[in-house]
Amino acid sequence: MKTGNSGVGKTDLQEISEIIKKADTLALYPHVNMDGDTLGSCMALCLALKAMGKKVDVIIDDAIPDNLKFLDDGSCTEDLKKGEGVDIACCLDCADRERLGKRGTLFPSAGITVSIDHHMVANPFCDYNYTDTEAAATGEIVYKLLEIMDFPGSKEAGNALFTAITTDTGNFQYSNTRGETHRIMAKLYDWGIEPDRVSVLIYDSNRPERLMLESLSLSRMELLLGGKVAISYVSQKMLEQAGAEMYESERIVNELRSIAGVEVSCLVKENSIRECKVSMRSKNDFDISLLASKFHGGGHKKAAGFTLNKSLDQAMLTVKNALLESEIGKKEDA
Numbered sequence: 001m002k003t004g005n006s007g008v009g010k011t012d013l014q015e016i017s018e019i020i021k022k023a024d025t026l027a028l029y030p031h032v033n034m035d036g037d038t039l040g041s042c043m044a045l046c047l048a049l050k051a052m053g054k055k056v057d058v059i060i061d062d063a064i065p066d067n068l069k070f071l072d073d074g075s076c077t078e079d080l081k082k083g084e085g086v087d088i089a090c091c092l093d094c095a096d097r098e099r100l101g102k103r104g105t106l107f108p109s110a111g112i113t114v115s116i117d118h119h120m121v122a123n124p125f126c127d128y129n130y131t132d133t134e135a136a137a138t139g140e141i142v143y144k145l146l147e148i149m150d151f152p153g154s155k156e157a158g159n160a161l162f163t164a165i166t167t168d169t170g171n172f173q174y175s176n177t178r179g180e181t182h183r184i185m186a187k188l189y190d191w192g193i194e195p196d197r198v199s200v201l202i203y204d205s206n207r208p209e210r211l212m213l214e215s216l217s218l219s220r221m222e223l224l225l226g227g228k229v230a231i232s233y234v235s236q237k238m239l240e241q242a243g244a245e246m247y248e249s250e251r252i253v254n255e256l257r258s259i260a261g262v263e264v265s266c267l268v269k270e271n272s273i274r275e276c277k278v279s280m281r282s283k284n285d286f287d288i289s290l291l292a293s294k295f296h297g298g299g300h301k302k303a304a305g306f307t308l309n310k311s312l313d314q315a316m317l318t319v320k321n322a323l324l325e326s327e328i329g330k331k332e333d334a
């Protein structure tokens with residue numbers, strides 16, 4: 001096993017580019033519950049490798065979200081047979097084995113396994129593991145790999161990398177955005193990318209049901225601690241009323257955070273009568289992951305979550321009490 005940028009062994013992108021060059025057949029793996037970075041990274045690499053004459057499939061575990069369907073040129077498949085006996089299996093943005101889902105036994109059956117990611121890797125599981133935690137998105141790493149491989153660039157591969165980077169940086173607003181992010185973006189413009197058209201596809205292609213759900217949830221918003229905390233919920237009843245799916249609630253917690261003076265926002269999602277998922281965001285200094293870890297959850301300083309095996313009412317109570325007792329409740333001024 002070789003691991004890059006985390007102190008164990010030595011794998012660099014040069015080495016990964018060499019082994020990919022030698023391969024004829026590849027299977028690329030996005031993580032479960034696909035987002036723009038994982039699928040954009042897979043599709044950019046897929047398109048580039050196909051242009052180099054290789055046979056490439058993107059083995060997906062679940063349906064592609066509607067707003068990312070434009071990325072698929074027909075390479076995405078749920079047919080696990082396509083991943084059998086390939087020269088290389090490469091997972092992108094998916095360094096945690098569990099994020100392979102039901103593809104977990106197929107993945108290691110390839111001749112060589114590779115992981116490319118920007119997340120801290122606790123238990124590297126591939127033959128070659130490359131991690132760059134400075135990269136804002138896995139898409140940034142894929143750009144660098146393609147540059148090393150002398151890929152001349154293409155509009156479609158560029159649009160896929162733009163998707164990866166814009167979605168993982170909150171459209172270049174999050175603190176992971178760096179100078180290098182913009183330098184890569186500038187090079188992608190030279191590939192002929194269409195940020196305007198692609199942004200409409202990613203961000204302005206919502207179903208009306210989503211906005212109906214947002215409206216129902218936002219109308220139940222409560223402000224706590226003198227306006228430093230905004231909290232709301234999504235119930236099964238609201239989903240039914242709006243005709244929406246739970247994944248369409250994902251923007252609400254960001255909307256709650258957008259209020260002036262709010263430092264922490266929180267959305268409690270009722271999955272069933274005895275399970276709620278809690279999503280939290282913080283705006284400035286408050287480390288929300290510390291609060292999430294008290295409930296065996298995880299995440300980052302500004303975005304974290306956890307699951308409670310409680311009814312919606314009980315979960316709301318638990319979360320409110322935890323927020324009131326937290327450091328944010330103790331700070332006099334924010």
Ligand SMILES: [Mn+2]
Nearest residue numbers: 037093138168
């Ligand atoms: Mn990512």
